[in-house]
Amino acid sequence: MGGEEEQMDVDHQHHAHVQAKKKEPWVDKYRPKKVSDVAYQTEVVSALEKAMETHNLPHMLFYGPPGTGKTTCALAICKQLYGPELGKKRVLELNASDERGISVVRGKIKSFASTTVGEGVPGYPCPPYKILILDEADSMTNDAQSALRRMMETYSRVTRFFILCNYVSKIIDPISSRCAKFRFKSLDGGTMHERINFIAKGENLQLAEGTLQALEHVSAGDMRKAITLLQSAASLFGPELTGDRIREVAGVIPDEKIEELLQLCVAGDSQKSQALAEDILKDGFPCLQILEQFGYYLADSDLLEDEMKAEICLKLGEVEKKLVDGADEWLQLSHCISIATIVCSTKPEK
Amino acid sequence: MHGGNIFVCVFLFFRLFRLFALRANFSSLSLLLLLCFSIITKNTSQNLISSYIMSLWVDKYRPIELNQCEHVNASVANHLKELVKDGDCPHLLFYGPSGSGKKSLVLALLSTIFGPGAHKTKVEQKTWKIDATSTRKIEVDLMTQSSNYHIEINPSDAGYKDRYVVQEVIKEMARSRPIDAQGNAGYKILVLTECDKLSKEAQHGLRRTMEKYSSACRLILIADSVNRVLEAVRSRCLPVRVAAPRAEDIEKVLYDIAAKEKLTLPPQLCSKVAVFAKRDLRRAILALEACRVANYPFKETQSVQTTDWELYIAQIAAEILAEQSPKRLLQVRGRIYELLVNCIPPTLIFQTLCFYLSKRLDDEMKHEVIRWAAQFEHKLQLGSKAIIHIEAFIAQFMATYKRKLISAFA
Numbered sequence A: 001m002g003g004e005e006e007q008m009d010v011d012h013q014h015h016a017h018v019q020a021k022k023k024e025p026w027v028d029k030y031r032p033k034k035v036s037d038v039a040y041q042t043e044v045v046s047a048l049e050k051a052m053e054t055h056n057l058p059h060m061l062f063y064g065p066p067g068t069g070k071t072t073c074a075l076a077i078c079k080q081l082y083g084p085e086l087g088k089k090r091v092l093e094l095n096a097s098d099e100r101g102i103s104v105v106r107g108k109i110k111s112f113a114s115t116t117v118g119e120g121v122p123g124y125p126c127p128p129y130k131i132l133i134l135d136e137a138d139s140m141t142n143d144a145q146s147a148l149r150r151m152m153e154t155y156s157r158v159t160r161f162f163i164l165c166n167y168v169s170k171i172i173d174p175i176s177s178r179c180a181k182f183r184f185k186s187l188d189g190g191t192m193h194e195r196i197n198f199i200a201k202g203e204n205l206q207l208a209e210g211t212l213q214a215l216e217h218v219s220a221g222d223m224r225k226a227i228t229l230l231q232s233a234a235s236l237f238g239p240e241l242t243g244d245r246i247r248e249v250a251g252v253i254p255d256e257k258i259e260e261l262l263q264l265c266v267a268g269d270s271q272k273s274q275a276l277a278e279d280i281l282k283d284g285f286p287c288l289q290i291l292e293q294f295g296y297y298l299a300d301s302d303l304l305e306d307e308m309k310a311e312i313c314l315k316l317g318e319v320e321k322k323l324v325d326g327a328d329e330w331l332q333l334s335h336c337i338s339i340a341t342i343v344c345s346t347k348p349e350k
Numbered sequence B: 001m002h003g004g005n006i007f008v009c010v011f012l013f014f015r016l017f018r019l020f021a022l023r024a025n026f027s028s029l030s031l032l033l034l035l036c037f038s039i040i041t042k043n044t045s046q047n048l049i050s051s052y053i054m055s056l057w058v059d060k061y062r063p064i065e066l067n068q069c070e071h072v073n074a075s076v077a078n079h080l081k082e083l084v085k086d087g088d089c090p091h092l093l094f095y096g097p098s099g100s101g102k103k104s105l106v107l108a109l110l111s112t113i114f115g116p117g118a119h120k121t122k123v124e125q126k127t128w129k130i131d132a133t134s135t136r137k138i139e140v141d142l143m144t145q146s147s148n149y150h151i152e153i154n155p156s157d158a159g160y161k162d163r164y165v166v167q168e169v170i171k172e173m174a175r176s177r178p179i180d181a182q183g184n185a186g187y188k189i190l191v192l193t194e195c196d197k198l199s200k201e202a203q204h205g206l207r208r209t210m211e212k213y214s215s216a217c218r219l220i221l222i223a224d225s226v227n228r229v230l231e232a233v234r235s236r237c238l239p240v241r242v243a244a245p246r247a248e249d250i251e252k253v254l255y256d257i258a259a260k261e262k263l264t265l266p267p268q269l270c271s272k273v274a275v276f277a278k279r280d281l282r283r284a285i286l287a288l289e290a291c292r293v294a295n296y297p298f299k300e301t302q303s304v305q306t307t308d309w310e311l312y313i314a315q316i317a318a319e320i321l322a323e324q325s326p327k328r329l330l331q332v333r334g335r336i337y338e339l340l341v342n343c344i345p346p347t348l349i350f351q352t353l354c355f356y357l358s359k360r361l362d363d364e365m366k367h368e369v370i371r372w373a374a375q376f377e378h379k380l381q382l383g384s385k386a387i388i389h390i391e392a393f394i395a396q397f398m399a400t401y402k403r404k405l406i407s408a409f410a
């Protein structure tokens, strides 16, 4: 019947169709190219621009929550100082996805830091030093950091270190005290809306009413998260987006369900509250997500006294730890809901 | 599960046989064994068993194309179609409870991207030789299922060596990139099932390799519990939530299967099976097949048989409630041990025990049961010997329950 041949043909067509077209992530595509384009971080930006005018930068430590422009700033500085060509030679960027154990610090980083710089190129300031960017430095071990510290001392003449992290406390003292520190703030709603609108225009997206608010809400000041969600939603649902579609890709539980859950707990109906909690879990929402939203909702609710809230939140914290340890989601969730029901039904005695 | 090896399967098969031979009637015995086994092992080993022994409905009636997902996950399937319409896809992470149809969606997605060739798979036991350090070489054996376009592995089968496997497989895939007629390099897809069971190190390694080889391969990760997937990995994937189907939708699927098998399925029985399934489609289809084996033509009043291990646990629960004493604890311990040697996962024992104990208790005691179960199951994750923690839970429950009974009668 020639079935085999036909089959081959079909395969072939499909094959030709499937090429590795690399889609650039929007977070990179829409990364501000200049320091002055970084929004909202006004103090940081003006301080950095002043420092760049002198062409003599100190070692720097950027810290703040994720998606607030730390990496963007570091990359923009390099671009402005060296331009695209020389930048390849003068800048080394290592982030958490690169191996950065102590052996790498002693090998790769050391050899980069110790080499002398060559000629500059016309059109760019090209100060006579190299820049080493250590992104997401919180994940480096203390040993690796100590080794790094020695290098900062030895090679500071020819190499500047930019250390980027979420928490300064995770960086050992001797390093942070050698750096000029810059704190990045969580972005506010207005800035996020502006930026998202800009991207939506560039990508021909139609954002329905409420989309921006949903993005702002679920990403909580993390611009990277907002942009990634926008791209995910667009690739999954096409260019017409709504708040619900954003919430769907973000894996957020509808508020009504959480509200109902809390009301059942307050009513002391353990059977129904357990059933609902299990139902939400079966809808595929991760237990941690349920607890997190439940916690937020609880904190704002006026159905409960403060002491009761505190008691439940204490339990939420405990359970979160257990989940991270790998405990079963259903058992932990049931336990939490059971505690919430008990707490709500025993009126505090004064 | 360590379902990598057919010998293990056969061995377990006989173990189960011994355990349940006493109570199942003989004609349905082999199927029931298979059923209860498939419920537990789910992914790889289930495929194995079915391809070696017989084809179960759960496999026979998997949707082959995204278009065929009519009753369950229809909207997800539609969005996936939209996603891959230009032939490319990002890294994907499918998550949702077991039996919600993640694996079927993935397989359907593959054939939508690559055409029917994606379903021509072969199963093989592969050995990788990996340089762990410059001085030490290690060998890892793993079952793979692959077509020309994709490879599917369950890396958690490799135990503590999982991190080497993940990186090595991806490297190898990058080396053997498919080339199309125009000489363009294409990509392959690596499907990692149960990626929530991967160690932290393996997941970190995964993240590195994901970025490095992103042009040569796409990853599809499948996880029951997305919390156990590192944020760093999650943020590099497009998350796809797969909700467990509701009873109504399960019923539609059951009717479909019945029609294809040319059976008449009474509505009453159908809804009974759907409710019994507790939103787990696999459980529903397996139960329907068990009903078919037990009795055909179907009777409306026919009972849906619970799997044997579940009955066994229900019985244990009844024994615990009947008597609380060191002697009874010892007896129960023996039974729990029997379940464990037959590869019933300890967490499942906790859940099921908890369910059957709660069923017959008042609210106050229900809280106690869940409290202790949650506590001891957590300890189990930190420890290593399951029997100790399960026994501790039962002892704790007995003590609490007895105290309550005494105070009630005093």
Ligand SMILES: Nc1ncnc2c1ncn2[C@@H]1O[C@H](COP(=O)(O)OP(=O)(O)O)[C@@H](O)[C@H]1O
Pocket (backbone or CB within 6 Å): A026, A027, A028, A030, A031, A032, A037, A038, A039, A040, A041, A065, A066, A067, A068, A069, A070, A071, A072, A073, A184, A187, A195, A223, A224, A227
């Ligand atoms: N202050 C900001 N102004 C404009 N865009 C921003 C800002 N902060 C973050 N972004 C956007 O978010 C993305 C991630 O920012 P990044 O600098 O990598 O964050 P991090 O602080 O975690 O290093 C970038 O692509 C950028 O487009």
Ligand SMILES: [Mg+2]
Pocket (backbone or CB within 6 Å): A067, A070, A071, A135, A136, A164
């Ligand atoms: Mg960053």
